[in-house]
Amino acid sequence: MTDGAAAPARRYPGTALGSTLVLQIVAAAMFSATAVVAPVLPPGLHLDEAGLGIFGALTFAGAMFGTSIAAFLLPQYGPVRLIQVGILLSALALTGLFTGLPAIAFTAAVLIGIGYGPNAPGGSFLLSRHTRPERRSLIFSIKQSGVPAGGAMVGIIVPLVEASHGWQAAIGTIMLIGIATVVLVQPWRDRMDRDVMRSDIKGPPMRLADVVPFGVIRANPMLTRIAIMSFTYGAGQMIMGTYLVIFLTENAGLTLLAAGAAFSAMQMSSFGVRMVAGWLNDRLGRSRLILASFGVVTAISVTLLARIDASASEGLILLLSAACGAGAAGWNGVYLAEVARQVPEQQIAAATAATVFFTYFGLVIGPAVFSLLLSLYGYQIAFACLAVAVLAGGLVILVPSRVSAA
Numbered sequence: 001m002t003d004g005a006a007a008p009a010r011r012y013p014g015t016a017l018g019s020t021l022v023l024q025i026v027a028a029a030m031f032s033a034t035a036v037v038a039p040v041l042p043p044g045l046h047l048d049e050a051g052l053g054i055f056g057a058l059t060f061a062g063a064m065f066g067t068s069i070a071a072f073l074l075p076q077y078g079p080v081r082l083i084q085v086g087i088l089l090s091a092l093a094l095t096g097l098f099t100g101l102p103a104i105a106f107t108a109a110v111l112i113g114i115g116y117g118p119n120a121p122g123g124s125f126l127l128s129r130h131t132r133p134e135r136r137s138l139i140f141s142i143k144q145s146g147v148p149a150g151g152a153m154v155g156i157i158v159p160l161v162e163a164s165h166g167w168q169a170a171i172g173t174i175m176l177i178g179i180a181t182v183v184l185v186q187p188w189r190d191r192m193d194r195d196v197m198r199s200d201i202k203g204p205p206m207r208l209a210d211v212v213p214f215g216v217i218r219a220n221p222m223l224t225r226i227a228i229m230s231f232t233y234g235a236g237q238m239i240m241g242t243y244l245v246i247f248l249t250e251n252a253g254l255t256l257l258a259a260g261a262a263f264s265a266m267q268m269s270s271f272g273v274r275m276v277a278g279w280l281n282d283r284l285g286r287s288r289l290i291l292a293s294f295g296v297v298t299a300i301s302v303t304l305l306a307r308i309d310a311s312a313s314e315g316l317i318l319l320l321s322a323a324c325g326a327g328a329a330g331w332n333g334v335y336l337a338e339v340a341r342q343v344p345e346q347q348i349a350a351a352t353a354a355t356v357f358f359t360y361f362g363l364v365i366g367p368a369v370f371s372l373l374l375s376l377y378g379y380q381i382a383f384a385c386l387a388v389a390v391l392a393g394g395l396v397i398l399v400p401s402r403v404s405a406a
Contacts, residue, residue, distance in 0.1 A: 028150025066117015078193025079122030090115035141278025141333025232393030235366025266325030273330030295394020297327030
């Protein structure tokens with residue numbers, strides 16, 4: 001591997017952001033489609049509450065390895081091409097739901113996750129290559145806003161199509177959107193990928209050990225700290241997304257409609273905070289302090305949320321839900337920009353894949369551990385343990401390192 005990578009002949013920041021944002025929205029939509037349509041799927045697929053949890057875990061497990069594989073294939077095929085192939089793989093995997101066979105459906109979950117994998121390393125590499133360093137946090141945060149935007153798109157399209165034409169048409173619509181997007185971004189691909197494939201960003205052949213990227217993490221002490229932080233933060237983000245509605249309906253006595261409004265407040269606040277945090281970090285240059293603050297906000301918010309009961313006002317519940325969203329899901333853009341800042345350009349895809357591997361691991365493990373704590377001790381203890389975990393993750397990122405400046 002060379003010590004550095006040739007700069008692109010010309011930077012295309014608008015094209016880089018536009019292509020990665022559109023692809024992120026569509027990939028996130030395909031990633032979320034099964035969860036949205038699950039209530040109306042045939043019982044034979046076993047995608048009830050328990051089965052959907054397993055489906056989600058398998059999807060994130062696939063994404064863990066998909067990110068690592070994509071990082072090594074990027075120099076040969078280009079980031080946009082890999083994301084395009086990933087979307088097509090996810091579309092193909094969604095057809096597994098049509099078979100009515102649970103074994104095929106759960107296998108499809110892994111393939112959907114693998115298809116989602118190229119988004120993080122491919123997007124980070126492109127944005128770093130075509131964006132000035134002083135604007136990266138904001139640009140990365142805009143790109144990451146595609147995740148909640150994709151979920152919102154599915155939340156609107158799937159129920160509307162399902163109500164009039166059935167669940168098969170709803171899934172088929174998401175698949176067609178994915179295929180159409182792959183075709184529409186092809187002109188961008190020519191501009192983005194050819195420059196990468198002509199450059200000197202080459203790496204060694206991929207080994208089986210590289211699928212679990214511990215080596216990349218061990219080589220950089222700050223990446224180790226970032227990986228630990230992202231593991232705890234990813235767990236917190238997934239736990240809040242999974243349990244907020246059911247907690248509010250059971251403990252606060254909210255109707256499903258009111259709990260859904262609180263869930264929307266959580267999503268909207270995360271969307272807005274991602275932008276603000278990215279902008280603020282570009283102005284202040286204090287990425288580790290900003291990242292640590294998300295752990296503090298999440299810890300305080302979930303501790304207060306755990307005390308909610310039927311006597312709480314809806315305004316207070318909305319406020320706490322928004323605070324939980326700001327802390328638990330507003331950190332992603334600054335996090336990916338900080339990973340890119342820690343390494344030379346030719347290592348950005350690999351470093352992103354390595355840290356995102358641990359993020360997804362947190363997304364898999366977090367809800368399972370929270371569920372166990374919930375069954376043994378109840379919400380108070382489960383939320384308290386979550387608060388301790390994210391606070392510890394936030395403090396880890398503040399530990400000084402000779403590899404990076406604050």
